[in-house]
Amino acid sequence: xxxxxxxxxxxxxxxxxxxxxxxxxxxxxxxxxxxxxxxxxxxxxxxxxxxxxxxxxxxxxxxxxxxxxxxxxxxxxxxxxxxxxxxxxxxxxxxxxxxxxxxxxxxxxxxxxxxxxxxxxxxxxxxxxxxxxxxxxxxxxxxxxxxxxxxxxxxxxxxxxxxxxxxxxxxxxxxxxxxxxxxxxxxxxxxxxxxxxxxxxxxxxxxxxxxxxxxxxxxxxxxx
Amino acid sequence: xxxxxxxxxxxxxxxxxxxxxxxxxxxxxxxxxxxxxxxxxxxxxxxxxxxxxxxxxxxxxxxxxxxxxxxxxxxxxxxxxxxxxxxxxxxxxxxxxxxxxxxxxxxxxxxxxxxxxxxxxxxxxxxxxxxxxxxxxxxxxxxxxxxxxxxxxxxxxxxxxxxxxxxxxxxxxxxxxxxxxxxxxxxxxxxxxxxxxxxxxxxxxxxxxxxxxxxxxxxxxxxxxxxxxxxxxxxxxxxxxxxxx
Numbered sequence: 001x002x003x004x005x006x007x008x009x010x011x012x013x014x015x016x017x018x019x020x021x022x023x024x025x026x027x028x029x030x031x032x033x034x035x036x037x038x039x040x041x042x043x044x045x046x047x048x049x050x051x052x053x054x055x056x057x058x059x060x061x062x063x064x065x066x067x068x069x070x071x072x073x074x075x076x077x078x079x080x081x082x083x084x085x086x087x088x089x090x091x092x093x094x095x096x097x098x099x100x101x102x103x104x105x106x107x108x109x110x111x112x113x114x115x116x117x118x119x120x121x122x123x124x125x126x127x128x129x130x131x132x133x134x135x136x137x138x139x140x141x142x143x144x145x146x147x148x149x150x151x152x153x154x155x156x157x158x159x160x161x162x163x164x165x166x167x168x169x170x171x172x173x174x175x176x177x178x179x180x181x182x183x184x185x186x187x188x189x190x191x192x193x194x195x196x197x198x199x200x201x202x203x204x205x206x207x208x209x210x211x212x213x214x215x216x217x218x219x220x221x222x223x224x
Numbered sequence: 225x226x227x228x229x230x231x232x233x234x235x236x237x238x239x240x241x242x243x244x245x246x247x248x249x250x251x252x253x254x255x256x257x258x259x260x261x262x263x264x265x266x267x268x269x270x271x272x273x274x275x276x277x278x279x280x281x282x283x284x285x286x287x288x289x290x291x292x293x294x295x296x297x298x299x300x301x302x303x304x305x306x307x308x309x310x311x312x313x314x315x316x317x318x319x320x321x322x323x324x325x326x327x328x329x330x331x332x333x334x335x336x337x338x339x340x341x342x343x344x345x346x347x348x349x350x351x352x353x354x355x356x357x358x359x360x361x362x363x364x365x366x367x368x369x370x371x372x373x374x375x376x377x378x379x380x381x382x383x384x385x386x387x388x389x390x391x392x393x394x395x396x397x398x399x400x401x402x403x404x405x406x407x408x409x410x411x412x413x414x415x416x417x418x419x420x421x422x423x424x425x426x427x428x429x430x431x432x433x434x435x436x437x438x439x440x441x442x443x444x445x446x447x448x449x450x451x452x453x454x455x456x457x458x459x460x461x462x463x464x465x466x467x468x469x
Contacts, residue, residue: 130305
């Protein structure tokens with residue numbers, strides 16, 4: 001089934017990659033700047049934000065799904081506004097929305113840890129060499145690059161294999177919002193074990209590859 | 225007037241309620257090497273950070289060339305870039321030796337073709353012409369500190385601040401670095417302020433020496449007078465190598 005590139009199967013794989021890929025891109029755009037700010041600056045309430053971030057890192061996806069469901073439903077706080085950028089329930093947009101909420105605390109949290117791991121004296125040295133604030137932040141981010149990349153991969157790992165949120169806000173609609181994880185649930189329930197096993201194998205392969213990349217990066221620098 | 229690079233007036237620096245620096249007056253003159261000696265915790269490094277505008281004074285003013293800066297006053301980036309510092313630890317970026325030496329020029333947006341030759345000749349000045357492609361992490365302590373020095377020198381700063389640059393180094397590297405510093409001062413007229421624990425090093429390199437104790441300048445004077453006829457009894461004790469508290 002995998003080798004024949006069954007069109008239905010392919011559609012599901014591509015939908016998974018698309019939803020989680022876009023959610024990851026958004027999480028990176030939010031998470032990395034947030035992580036840098038949290039790691040480098042000191043402000044009132046920082047500890048509280050960190051606590052919230054850490055909570056977000058371990059948040060059960062199904063609970064995120066529930067919140068997003070309530071937010072986006074037609075009578076919910078966001079859904080009732082009718083704004084164009086607010087995705088409707090049971091669309092890929094709603095799934096991206098939920099997965100972004102799951103992944104960005106991971107990206108931000110790991111980025112913050114990586115940035116805080118850079119020698120504070122190096123920051124002064126970079127400033128002493130004439131760096132502006134932005135240049136200093138860029139230099140620190142570059143020093144923390146391995147940790148930052150790990151943060152992105154960890155974010156991806158958390159959402160590609162997540163089932164609770166996409167099931168609730170996507171609805172597992174065929175040719176529309178069906179992704180790998182929700183299709184596995186359905187396939188198993190219906191006794192279509194061939195399909196479920198094929199989907200499961202693909203998901204495992206994707207997870208395995210991302211984790212291998214993460215482990216290799218954690219252990220060493222790029223060009224050493 | 226322009227022979228004075230820095231002039232500090234009634235400068236204090238406090239962290240919370242702890243006053244770590246209290247300098248009534250201090251001048252740094254153009255082209256000199258000013259040695260700052262004193263026990264650890266005397267405020268030497270804090271003073272250097274103020275001179276590098278990494279921190280601003282809690283009270284008083286630091287005049288740099290034509291402008292004076294008080295508490296919380298931002299220093300324009302162009303002025304900040306006329307001063308740089310080499311720290312006790314090399315603090316290199318996790319890149320190649322070449323990229324480290326080039327770094328300060330990059331920050332200033334220098335993209336001329338002659339920077340290649342400049343990086344190479346600067347590395348040769350510190351005796352490291354052959355290792356430009358090596359990763360900074362793989363260097364020995366002495367090599368790393370010479371790269372740090374090259375990284376600062378290439379900027380041709382008006383003022384070079386040195387915070388115990390030869391602490392923890394072997395005599396061979398100490399000698400190399402002292403030679404580089406002396407040559408830089410003589411040939412380019414770079415003004416330097418050098419913190420050192422080593423009284424002998426201050427004597428070898430500095431034109432003027434200031435002794436700091438508990439955040440204050442106890443005595444300041446020409447190197448000869450400072451060592452041969454100190455006015456302050458604490459200076460005399462320090463010069464003789466006795467502990468001062």
